[in-house]
Amino acid sequence: MPNICYYSTFCAVNNAGFVKGMEHVGSIDESDVEAMFATNVLGLIAITQLLVKGGRFSPGQLTSF
Numbered sequence: 001m002p003n004i005c006y007y008s009t010f011c012a013v014n015n016a017g018f019v020k021g022m023e024h025v026g027s028i029d030e031s032d033v034e035a036m037f038a039t040n041v042l043g044l045i046a047i048t049q050l051l052v053k054g055g056r057f058s059p060g061q062l063t064s065f
Contacts, residue, residue: 017043 017040020032 018036020035021028023029023032
């Protein structure tokens with residue numbers, strides 16, 4: 001049987017996000033928003049940068065959900 005797989009696949013999953021606080025919109029503490037943003041957005045960007053710089057991926061090969 002011939003090998004029909006032409007590409008190797010590597011998957012990176014960043015599951016480091018979190019939610020802080022249970023307040024309703026309009027009464028969320030700003031420090032909670034900053035902590036969530038730092039982890040959920042800036043953390044994702046930092047990990048992506050490390051993967052690309054480390055040669056594991058090239059730009060355009062990563063997808064974030």
